[in-house]
Structure formats: structure tokens, C-alpha cells
Amino acid sequence: xxxxxxxxxxxxxxxxxxxxxxxxxxxxxxxxxxxxxxxxxxxxxxxxxxxxxxxxxxxxxxxxxxxxxxxxxxxxxxxxxxxxxxxxxxxxxxxxxxxxxxxxxxxxxxxxxxxxxxxxxxxxxxxxxxxxxxxxxxxxxxxxxxxxxxxxxxxx
Numbered sequence: 094x095x096x097x098x099x100x101x102x103x104x105x106x107x108x109x110x111x112x113x114x115x116x117x118x119x120x121x122x123x124x125x126x127x128x129x130x131x132x133x134x135x136x137x138x139x140x141x142x143x144x145x146x147x148x149x150x151x152x153x154x155x156x157x158x159x160x161x162x163x164x165x166x167x168x169x170x171x172x173x174x175x176x177x178x179x180x181x182x183x184x185x186x187x188x189x190x191x192x193x194x195x196x197x198x199x200x201x202x203x204x205x206x207x208x209x210x211x212x213x214x215x216x217x218x219x220x221x222x223x224x225x226x227x228x229x230x231x232x233x234x235x236x237x238x239x240x241x242x243x244x245x246x247x248x249x
Contacts, residue, residue, distance in 0.1 A: 096121065100129050103141075112140035119148025127154050134160050142167065143175040150179025158185045165191055170201045177204060181211025189215060193223040206238050213242030221246050 094102075094117065102114035115133055118126040126148070133145035134157075146164055149157040157179070164176035177195060180188040189212065196208040209227055212220040224246060227239035 096123055096125065100126065103129050103133055103145075108138045108140070111136065111138060112144055115141050115144035115148050119144070119151035122151060124152060124154075127152060127156055130154070131157050131160050134164060139169045139172055142172045143169070146172065146175035146179045150175075150182035153183050155183060155185070158183060158187050161185070162188055162191045165195050165199075170204060173199065173201065173204045174207050177207040177211050181207075181214035184215050186215060186217055189217040189219050193220060196223055196227060202232070202235065206235055209235070209238045209242045213245040216246060218246065 099114045099118050099121070102110045103118065106114060111133070115130065118130060130145045130149050130152070131154075133141050134149075136142050136145070142164065146161055149161060161176045161179050161183075164172055167173050167176070173195070177192065180192060192208045192212050192215075196205050196212065199205050199208070205227075209224060212224055221243070224239050224242050228236055228243055230236045230239065
């Protein structure tokens with residue numbers, strides 16, 4: 094499927110068609126898709142929002158950072174997780190404080206783990222204290238992930 098068809102599907106397709114189009118546009122890594130994917134972050138379909146967020150991470154879309162930060166409050170865990178991952182892929186320094194808040198406050202362990210990974214990817218020293226607290230968490234998986242992120246943070 095070509096680029097124009099994918100954009101059309103993202104904007105006008107039925108639910109699953111929009112979900113697939115968002116995913117495929119990310120895989121193409123074509124910056125022309127940024128505006129359409131940013132618009133898709135407010136789609137009524139959770140799958141579209143999630144895939145559009147991740148696709149923007151694949152595009153390393155600096156333009157999408159504020160929109161992705163807004164998604165950290167989405168009611169759907171999968172959407173929040175994709176937004177968190179995308180912010181890490183982009184290396185968005187503007188997202189460090191919101192990601193720390195997500196690490197501290199999100200009810201989902203999956204989202205919190207992703208926040209740790211993204212904070213390690215971004216590599217901002219502001220994150221060290223929050224990631225150190227996570228490293229002391231009794232949850233072994235969360236603690237291990239935080240220790241790996243701390244290694245990255247302390248090397249920078």
C-alpha cells in the first residue's frame with residue numbers, strides 16, 4: 094500500500110483500517126505522516142491512538158512531543174504505554190518531568206516500567222532520583238529495570 098492510501102485510510106477508514114494504517118505509517122518512517130499521526134492521537138479508537146503514538150516515536154517526531162505528553166493522561170493503559178515509549182524513542186527532554194510523574198503516579202505497572210525505560214533512554218539527570226526510588230521498589234522486575242536505567246543515566 095502506498096503512502097497516500099495509508100494517509101487516506103488513517104483519516105477515513107473504519108476502526109481496524111485506521112489502526113493498521115497508523116502502524117504502517119510508522120514503519121515507513123516517512124516524516125510526511127507526522128501531521129496526520131498527530132491528529133490521530135485524538136481518535137476515538139484506542140488502537141488508533143496507541144499505534145499513532147508509537148508511530149510518532151518511530152518517526153522521532155519532535156513536533157509530536159507535547160501531544161504525546163498529553164496522552165500520558167489517556168484513560169487507556171495501552172495508549173499511555175505507547176506514548177511513554179514514543180517519548181523515550183524521541184529522546185524528549187521536555188517529557189522528563191511528566192515521565193517522572195507517570196513513574197510515580199500511574200496505576201499501571203506496565204506504564205511505570207515503560208516510563209523507567211524511557212527515562213533511561215532520554216538520559217536527563219533530572220530523572221536520577223526518581224529512578225533510584227524505583228530501583229528500591231520491592232517489585233523485582235520494576236527494580237531491575239530501574240537499575241538498568243540508572244546505569245545509563247549515570248554514564249551520561
